[in-house]
Amino acid sequence: MKKLTSNEELILTVEELYERCFYWQDILGLQVWEFEIKIVDGDDLHDSMADIVWVLSKRQAVIRILEAEAYRKKKFSVLQDMERSLVHELVHATFAGLLSNEQDSAMWIMEEQAVNTTTNALIKLQRKRWGDPLPC
Numbered sequence: 777m778k779k780l781t782s783n784e785e786l787i788l789t790v791e792e793l794y795e796r797c798f799y800w801q802d803i804l805g806l807q808v809w810e811f812e813i814k815i816v817d818g819d820d821l822h823d824s825m826a827d828i829v830w831v832l833s834k835r836q837a838v839i840r841i842l843e844a845e846a847y848r849k850k851k852f853s854v855l856q857d858m859e860r861s862l863v864h865e866l867v868h869a870t871f872a873g874l875l876s877n878e879q880d881s882a883m884w885i886m887e888e889q890a891v892n893t894t895t896n897a898l899i900k901l902q903r904k905r906w907g908d909p910l911p912c
């Protein structure tokens with residue numbers, strides 16, 4: 777895998793996202809979950825880069841990731857990294873049922889911070905492991 781810096785664009789196809797999803801499901805212990813992944817345009821996601829809606833009792837979820845052109849138009853402060861968005865939503869799934877669905881609550885803000893911290897740590901570890909050149 778190509779080494780990525782912390783703020784480099786990573787645009788993936790739906791097929792590539794499914795591959796990455798299976799990989800991360802295994803790491804996060806989400807193997808029994810069924811994820812549907814969609815790349816959607818800007819109108820569907822409002823101010824988000826991605827989102828997830830789950831049916832906990834069925835361990836099923838739909839993850840929606842903003843398509844590249846719409847992402848660029850929204851002028852987020854970081855370049856798009858679809859794998860990071862995917863992992864962020866999968867980390868939410870690991871907390872499914874525990875946390876708030878009210879997006880304005882203080883609990884939700886803390887959840888977002890915890891999910892971001894965990895996602896960044898996972899991505900950093902994974903890219904450090906697989907992205908570093910092999911020793912000669």
Ligand SMILES: [Zn+2]
Nearest residue numbers: 864868888891
């Ligand atoms: Zn989130």
